[in-house]
Amino acid sequence: MLDNVLFPIIIAVVVVLFVAIACLFRNKKANYDERQLLARNAAYKGAFFFLIVYYFTCGLLRIFDVKWADTSIQMFLGIIISFALFLAISILKDAFFSNSQKRNMQSIISFFSFGIVSVMFFLSGLGKGDVLWNNSGLSILALYLIASVCSFVLGILSAIKMNLEKRGAEN
Amino acid sequence: MKNLKLKSARAALDLSQQQLAEKVGVSRQTINAIEKGDYNPTIKLCIAICRTLGKTLDDLFWESE
Numbered sequence: 001m002l003d004n005v006l007f008p009i010i011i012a013v014v015v016v017l018f019v020a021i022a023c024l025f026r027n028k029k030a031n032y033d034e035r036q037l038l039a040r041n042a043a044y045k046g047a048f049f050f051l052i053v054y055y056f057t058c059g060l061l062r063i064f065d066v067k068w069a070d071t072s073i074q075m076f077l078g079i080i081i082s083f084a085l086f087l088a089i090s091i092l093k094d095a096f097f098s099n100s101q102k103r104n105m106q107s108i109i110s111f112f113s114f115g116i117v118s119v120m121f122f123l124s125g126l127g128k129g130d131v132l133w134n135n136s137g138l139s140i141l142a143l144y145l146i147a148s149v150c151s152f153v154l155g156i157l158s159a160i161k162m163n164l165e166k167r168g169a170e171n
Numbered sequence: 172m173k174n175l176k177l178k179s180a181r182a183a184l185d186l187s188q189q190q191l192a193e194k195v196g197v198s199r200q201t202i203n204a205i206e207k208g209d210y211n212p213t214i215k216l217c218i219a220i221c222r223t224l225g226k227t228l229d230d231l232f233w234e235s236e
Binding site for chain 2: 032033034035036094165168169
């Protein structure tokens with residue numbers, strides 16, 4: 001029980017530290033202008049409040065003894081969805097891509113690569129006989145599936161946005 | 172409200188949105204958003220745009236009645 005509670009907390013702390021350090025380094029190299037920074041702040045806020053509401057709902061469900069997934073699965077699902085939400089809002093508000101065309105292309109490739117890797121993990125799990133839904137609710141396979149869907153959606157969204165930007169620049 | 176003064180000042184110098192954005196140090200979308208009236212730039216950015224286009228703040232950003 002203790003492990004079940006401690007493990008997600010340790011992982012969450014590590015993830016938060018990693019993101020904070022990455023942001024520190026990124027801010028120095030970031031090439032975002034004032035409008036993009038404002039839009040990114042709004043996206044951070046949206047993702048943060050989503051995460052709070054999501055965890056609050058998970059807590060309530062746990063109090064009412066509705067078990068739909070392990071605590072660790074719930075935690076990772078929240079992180080994946082809120083991170084995807086942040087990226088999606090940033091992309092939609094033209095605040096994800098920097099002024100570097102090369103870096104923008106790398107982002108799109110990363111989205112699709114991550115999606116493909118997640119699908120491979122998902123298929124490998126299915127091949128081993130794992131199921132999406134077991135006795136404790138959602139299994140880890142569902143995380144792979146959701147992560148891959150989010151990545152592909154973000155990749156497609158980015159590709160569309162970059163295409164629109166190319167057209168806009170030509171006009 | 173659209174900022175047609177900015178658009179015409181840019182066009183008078185034969186600059187594209189991309190070229191102006193590069194000179195000012197912002198993204199093309201930001202220049203587009205300012206021209207469309209979707210974004211109110213800070214005074215710092217307004218001054219940078221004015222200097223690049225050789226105009227005053229009044230010329231580009233003051234709404235005459």
